[in-house]
Amino acid sequence: MPFDHVTAPLPSDDEEIRRALEHAEIAALLPALAYTTGDLSLLRDDLRVDAALSLLPGAGLSDEKLAEARSIAFDALRRFRDGGHQMAPPPNQQQLRQMLEFVVGTAEVSDDYLPLFQEELGIPGEDLRAPGWRAEEIAGPRAEDLTVAVIGAGMSGLLAAYRLQQAGIQYVVLEKNEDVGGTWLENTYPGCRVDVPNHFYSYSFAQRDDWPQYFSSQDVLLDYFRRCADEFGVRPNIRFRTEVASAEWDEERSVWILHLITPEGDQTLEANAVISAVGQLNRPSYPDIPGRESFAGPSFHSARWDHDVELRGKRVAVIGTGASAAQFIPPVAEVAGELLVFQRTPPWLVPTPEYYQDVPDEVNWLFRHIPTYAQWYRFWLFWRNAEGMLPLVKVDPTWTSQESVSSQNEMLRQFLALYLTEQFGDRPDLLEKVMPHYPPGAKRVIRDDGIWARTLKRDNVRLIVESITEITPQGIRTADGTEHNVDVIIYGTGFQASKFLTPMKVVGRGGVDLHERWHGDARAYLGIMVPSFPNLFLLYGPNTNIVINGSIIFFSECEVRYVLGCLRLLLEGGYQSLDCRPEVHDEYNCRIDEGNLQMSWGVATVNSWYRNEYGRSAQNWPFGLLEYWQQTREPDPADYVWR
Ligand code: NAP
Numbered sequence: 001m002p003f004d005h006v007t008a009p010l011p012s013d014d015e016e017i018r019r020a021l022e023h024a025e026i027a028a029l030l031p032a033l034a035y036t037t038g039d040l041s042l043l044r045d046d047l048r049v050d051a052a053l054s055l056l057p058g059a060g061l062s063d064e065k066l067a068e069a070r071s072i073a074f075d076a077l078r079r080f081r082d083g084g085h086q087m088a089p090p091p092n093q094q095q096l097r098q099m100l101e102f103v104v105g106t107a108e109v110s111d112d113y114l115p116l117f118q119e120e121l122g123i124p125g126e127d128l129r130a131p132g133w134r135a136e137e138i139a140g141p142r143a144e145d146l147t148v149a150v151i152g153a154g155m156s157g158l159l160a161a162y163r164l165q166q167a168g169i170q171y172v173v174l175e176k177n178e179d180v181g182g183t184w185l186e187n188t189y190p191g192c193r194v195d196v197p198n199h200f201y202s203y204s205f206a207q208r209d210d211w212p213q214y215f216s217s218q219d220v221l222l223d224y225f226r227r228c229a230d231e232f233g234v235r236p237n238i239r240f241r242t243e244v245a246s247a248e249w250d251e252e253r254s255v256w257i258l259h260l261i262t263p264e265g266d267q268t269l270e271a272n273a274v275i276s277a278v279g280q281l282n283r284p285s286y287p288d289i290p291g292r293e294s295f296a297g298p299s300f301h302s303a304r305w306d307h308d309v310e311l312r313g314k315r316v317a318v319i320g321t322g323a324s325a326a327q328f329i330p331p332v333a334e335v336a337g338e339l340l341v342f343q344r345t346p347p348w349l350v351p352t353p354e355y356y357q358d359v360p361d362e363v364n365w366l367f368r369h370i371p372t373y374a375q376w377y378r379f380w381l382f383w384r385n386a387e388g389m390l391p392l393v394k395v396d397p398t399w400t401s402q403e404s405v406s407s408q409n410e411m412l413r414q415f416l417a418l419y420l421t422e423q424f425g426d427r428p429d430l431l432e433k434v435m436p437h438y439p440p441g442a443k444r445v446i447r448d449d450g451i452w453a454r455t456l457k458r459d460n461v462r463l464i465v466e467s468i469t470e471i472t473p474q475g476i477r478t479a480d481g482t483e484h485n486v487d488v489i490i491y492g493t494g495f496q497a498s499k500f501l502t503p504m505k506v507v508g509r510g511g512v513d514l515h516e517r518w519h520g521d522a523r524a525y526l527g528i529m530v531p532s533f534p535n536l537f538l539l540y541g542p543n544t545n546i547v548i549n550g551s552i553i554f555f556s557e558c559e560v561r562y563v564l565g566c567l568r569l570l571l572e573g574g575y576q577s578l579d580c581r582p583e584v585h586d587e588y589n590c591r592i593d594e595g596n597l598q599m600s601w602g603v604a605t606v607n608s609w610y611r612n613e614y615g616r617s618a619q620n621w622p623f624g625l626l627e628y629w630q631q632t633r634e635p636d637p638a639d640y641v642w643r
Helices: 014-021 026-037 063-082 093-104 113-121 135-145 155-166 218-232 323-335 361-369 373-385 387-393 407-424 428-434 451-456 514-518 552-573 582-596 625-631
Strands: 147-151 170-174 243-250 255-262 265-271 273-276 299-301 315-319 338-342 349-351 446-448 461-464 468-471 475-478 483-485 488-491 505-507 536-538 578-580 640-642
Touching: 014 063, 014 361, 026 063, 026 093, 026 373, 093 113, 093 373, 113 373, 113 625, 135 552, 147 155, 147 265, 155 170, 155 218, 155 552, 170 265, 255 273, 273 552, 315 323, 315 475, 323 338, 323 446, 323 451, 338 475, 349 407, 361 373, 373 387, 387 407, 407 428, 407 451, 428 451, 428 461, 446 451, 451 461, 505 514, 536 552, 552 578, 552 625, 552 640, 578 582
Parallel strands: 147 170, 147 273, 243 505, 273 536, 299 488, 315 338, 315 488, 338 461, 349 446
Antiparallel strands: 243 255, 255 265, 468 475, 475 483, 578 640
């Protein structure tokens, strides 16, 4: 298995252990020790974190309680070491539940989480989402007849390739770029980094115990995905600089015919199944502002950063204050002569002191020396950043405020508003501009360690909130009539997220064109299957994005397992194709739409890429990660027409 993780024996130096324990997360540490030693008395009620305070350091535990927790952890570790590192037998379900309850603190947690939890833990380092079967065992020589084309070698395409390889299914990956990495290859803007903690934003089966930072920068992530491609052994099956222009289903022969644009000229390729792994956020969206083409100076989009354009000493305009702009504005401010930030809607900021911090050696020590700590830590992140946050963005239909959607959401709003007030308290002029007036969760929340306030308060930075009316050859004109002359314009204006699979042409059964079918309102069953498009599987398709910071990698792992399950059924049954039943697809989408209307992003009347031109949320998954995991564990054959 790649990135094999071996726990090192504990050292004889007690001080070394104590030093490392100072850096441990108690909510992950004590369950790890209970698991390792079998001593469940470590999971004391008075040492459980307060779920409502999970965003604060210590999560509600006093300094005395934290010290007590570290002290009992130290004693347990010393006993474990001195007893010869004997692992306790694996816990039973009831014991595991106790551990799970400890991780989530005071929150309620249902038994349904147990199997997911066991799989996420993957103890002892097993890859429980791997197919666990080989095509030739299932279908004998017929396995040779199944070929799969994967479009894209980004995070999800590499994962699909690896799983196909594990299952012994013939595949090829078609990648338009000259290397793997997808979004982490294409986005090279200064300051680019992930905003989901890396110990969670990484493949469950390819964990690192040496991430240099909690939130890695783009180069580190690109390196991770390159290394994965190498260690998975999938590189030889990737055709780089090969773009899929179109895919057409041939009903007679049950194959997809792909038209490729390659350095050697246009080609065709046939495959029985196609997995689209083209991503949602890679086609830049430029604003429809009059005069945009007239600007005389250089201009570019954040995802197409022009590194040849010198920004040092220049007057630079940035349009947008979303997740991308919030990352590149601080480094640009450091070099620009003057920086004008054009903000339409202010983002909420979530305090994240460790956002730019290195992972201390002591934390990596914990991963290496305490059995299962890395897995518990990962599950703690899963809970703290995703599942545990969901209730905070759920709509209470009786709630009447426009600025929050429920009492819990209001609490979160006040917490975030207080943070902004602290950050900008000395600049009331700025505070007024940066304070959002929409519910948290309606847009992506930006991680911040104070850098946003430091940047906007700089002498060379101006935050402009008047709306833009025109772009002129010299700069940007705003509604108050001012023309702001600038040398360079940078668009941090996001992506055409609702145009799934464009610009590819996809033609399914009976000549139906996917984009005509969707008409700008993309839908799929589980985000994966579209009726009349047999054997076409979408990864990161409609309604599989998450607003509260779950990891898209978690979704991809669920999707890819489901796809492999479908391929297995094809092989087992000797079928040539599977096609999603329209009624299954439609009923599912009704549930999704209802679900999204109960979430902050589904109801708030604020601009966001989370809704398409019809106002429908075609991007987001409205439920917990648990529900998606449950629904994609294995396909139900009754959902499909098999031929
Ligand atoms: P975005 O969230 O869509 O932000 C676009 C920004 O441009 C918004 O501030 C938007 O204002 C503004 N804008 C758009 N059209 C405009 C116009 N005509 N006039 C003025 N302002 C305009 O795009 P993004 O920042 O690239 O982020 C997209 C998504 O990518 C994120 O939500 C996240 O999922 C992902 N992402 C992740 C990371 C990470 O992990 N670190 C980093 C970057 C991006 P309004 O708010 O008023 O629409």
